[in-house]
Amino acid sequence: MAGLTGRMSTVVKAKVSKLLDRAEDPAETLDYSYQKQVEQLQNVKKGIADVVTAKKRLQMQESSLQQSVVKLDTQARQALSAGQEDLAKTALERKNVAQTELQGLDTQVSELEDQQQKLTDSEQKLRAKIEAFRTKKEVIKAQYSAAEAQVRISEAATGVGEQMADVGLAMQRAVDKTENMKARADAVSELEAAGTFEDVGQLGSGEDDIDRQLKQLSSTPAVEDDLAKMKAELGQAETASAPQIAPGTPEGGEAAAAPEQAQQPASGNGSQG
């Protein structure tokens, strides 16, 4: 078979034969193989512990992001009450980013749970194979001549070696995944640290890099929605906002020059009610 299976098989077999190449003396090969297997089992345990640690870190980040969401919401309200709409909007943009990140974290936590389960299963399987190998190697040592033992060893060790190579692959994938998540988690921490502010006044007017990033990240319609809702809750009706200008009003300049004329079609439509 070519393609997927062909390549997988070739790589695994190469790894296995590397494991077996070491010693010429069959008894020594057996003990060496067994020793390697037990080492690998320890590695798998360590791999599982790493995944659990990564999962805990993400869960802590989740709870801290949840707090940020509450805090930013409060800050937006305060800013809006104080008539600082821009500031409120910035807080809401950050809240939006935090919420999006929270959803992402949920997915990642469940991915890590999957990985943890798979590695735990693999560990059990490998443990059983190693146990079977341990029994078999004593039988082989006791019963066969060197030449015969060589053949039987290579059969048994290849079987365990394949399992080891496979667990190694699962571990590598788990490590890659947790590394990616760690990098992402660190990035979120940075955003988060910059995303909340002690009091509304501290935000200042200048846009920094993070603000620009946040604006790109956050979805504007959602932020506008939030803002509108918050205004409604605070009893700030749409009195001061742009939609007062009727559709079809040609230019801002003309409207400003003749404000009464421009207003007339709008009030004629009964839009006040």
Place this chain on the structure above:
Amino acid sequence: MIVRISGEGQYRLDDSDCDRLTELEKRVISIVEGGTEDGFADAFRQLLDYVRSKGTPLGDDELDSSDVILPPSDISFAEAGMEFTGEGLIPD
């Protein structure tokens, strides 16, 4: 014939199932080579399901090596593509 699904386990299949297995695998390969992800997940799942349904799982104490090793069930389209460009799934 013994088939391993990487990350899952080994199955013993009848030699007569080999043709169908090859056929299913060829479909996956041609999708990967085509470079578009459409249908990849389905075709790959069918291949694995065939092994699971036709095969008998090997006992944990059986030390046989596999004739065929299939990639893990959660392999992504991009990872499958890498299989063909030489980097492979199993790093050294």
